[in-house]
Amino acid sequence: PWNFSAGPSVLPESVLRQAAAEMLDWHGSGMSVMEMSHRGKEFGQICSEAEADLRQLLNVPDDYAVLFMQGGAIAANALVPMNLLGRSDAADYVLSGSWSVKSEKEARRYGDIRVAASSGTVLESDGQQWQPWTWVPDAASWQVRPDAAYVHLCSNETIGGVEFSDWPDLAALGASDAVLTVDASSNILSRPMDVSRAGVIFAGAQKNAGPAGVTLVIVRRDLLGHAQAACPSAFDFANVAKEGSCFNTPPTYSIYIAGLVFKWLKEQGGLAEIEKRNIAKSALLYDYLAQTGFYRNPVHPNFRSRMNVPFTLHDAALDAEFLSGATARGLLQLKGHKSVGGMRASIYNAMPIEGVQALVDYMKEFERTHG
Numbered sequence: 174p175w176n177f178s179a180g181p182s183v184l185p186e187s188v189l190r191q192a193a194a195e196m197l198d199w200h201g202s203g204m205s206v207m208e209m210s211h212r213g214k215e216f217g218q219i220c221s222e223a224e225a226d227l228r229q230l231l232n233v234p235d236d237y238a239v240l241f242m243q244g245g246a247i248a249a250n251a252l253v254p255m256n257l258l259g260r261s262d263a264a265d266y267v268l269s270g271s272w273s274v275k276s277e278k279e280a281r282r283y284g285d286i287r288v289a290a291s292s293g294t295v296l297e298s299d300g301q302q303w304q305p306w307t308w309v310p311d312a313a314s315w316q317v318r319p320d321a322a323y324v325h326l327c328s329n330e331t332i333g334g335v336e337f338s339d340w341p342d343l344a345a346l347g348a349s350d351a352v353l354t355v356d357a358s359s360n361i362l363s364r365p366m367d368v369s370r371a372g373v374i375f376a377g378a379q380k381n382a383g384p385a386g387v388t389l390v391i392v393r394r395d396l397l398g399h400a401q402a403a404c405p406s407a408f409d410f411a412n413v414a415k416e417g418s419c420f421n422t423p424p425t426y427s428i429y430i431a432g433l434v435f436k437w438l439k440e441q442g443g444l445a446e447i448e449k450r451n452i453a454k455s456a457l458l459y460d461y462l463a464q465t466g467f468y469r470n471p472v473h474p475n476f477r478s479r480m481n482v483p484f485t486l487h488d489a490a491l492d493a494e495f496l497s498g499a500t501a502r503g504l505l506q507l508k509g510h511k512s513v514g515g516m517r518a519s520i521y522n523a524m525p526i527e528g529v530q531a532l533v534d535y536m537k538e539f540e541r542t543h544g
């Protein structure tokens with residue numbers, strides 16, 4: 174079967190097989206990873222290798238800390254303002270879909286929050302109209318306040334299927350004191366990213382990086398140590414960084430599996446190679462969508478996600494039959510998010526091109542028999 178879940182999502186089969194083989198006895202230690210002290214030398218090795226591999230994959234500069242935390246990306250929506258709004262309490266948000274809207278709403282509890290730009294309106298471009306949340310506001314139009322501590326964006330809107338191809342240089346926008354904060358939950362590790370463009374990058378692991386339970390946080394070290402007084406000590410990035418992600422008990426098993434995923438990514442040739450595959454996979458699906466009137470993707474071509482491809486059938490009355498036929502063929506979890514309806518194919522790193530081809534073949538056949 175091919176699993177198109179938006180998250181938690183498919184993981185590389187070899188990773189799961191290795192985890193199964195090591196389940197009862199990790200490397201002759203006589204212990205499952207689940208049974209190890211987070212302060213012992215065995216878990217210490219697992220955690221430090223995971224950090225080193227993640228640093229290598231994303232080319233993380235030395236002046237950034239890499240943290241393995243709990244709470245997921247929704248908790249990080251609160252932790253970012255709590256950690257960064259200790260000095261200035263102003264932050265600006267770029268809205269491009271459901272997840273960035275959620276981030277902005279959560280942040281309002283912790284500071285003076287404004288919207289720097291939003292794609293929540295109709296865009297007229299090249300004689301065509303693009304509906305709200307199907308495009309990304311151009312950085313030149315962002316209204317960033319001079320005293321903003323940070324500007325937030327979501328690099329890939331998992332529900333809308335809208336992706337930033339690049340992150341702007343804030344200094345070039347005249348906001349040299351602000352840092353960029355990025356929710357990269359659904360496209361981290363899918364392509365090379367310029368970490369030095371951001372002050373904080375966070376991601377729930379359960380799409381491209383591992384199982385649910387661990388949140389990756391990459392934070393520039395000079396931003397540590399200014400958390401708001403109310404920030405819980407276990408969520409103060411400075412404490413977590415100082416203790417090598419072991420200020421409290423970290424999600425040890427999830428970190429272990431994420432570490433295996435990082436090693437798998439290195440074996441595949443790293444992020445440059447993974448990006449090539451993700452370009453080829455998403456092009457296969459988008460090229461087919463472009464030449465049929467039976468299905469439709471609503472997103473502006475410049476901002477189509479390589480990870481999450483939403484599409485609708487020309488007749489929504491066929492949705493249920495499309496989905497049950499897909500499941501019968503082993504094409505799993507294609508139902509779109511309830512807020513947008515239709516279908517969504519999430520094609521993260523662990524989905525090979527053969528899975529995307531199987532989906533396109535099914536879509537063509539369904540079109541032939543129902544068109």
Ligand code: PLP
Binds near residue numbers: 245329359
């Ligand atoms: N941000 C993005 C872009 C997501 O896709 C998701 C989950 O799907 C979240 C945040 C929420 O993550 P979590 O459920 O780990 O809190």
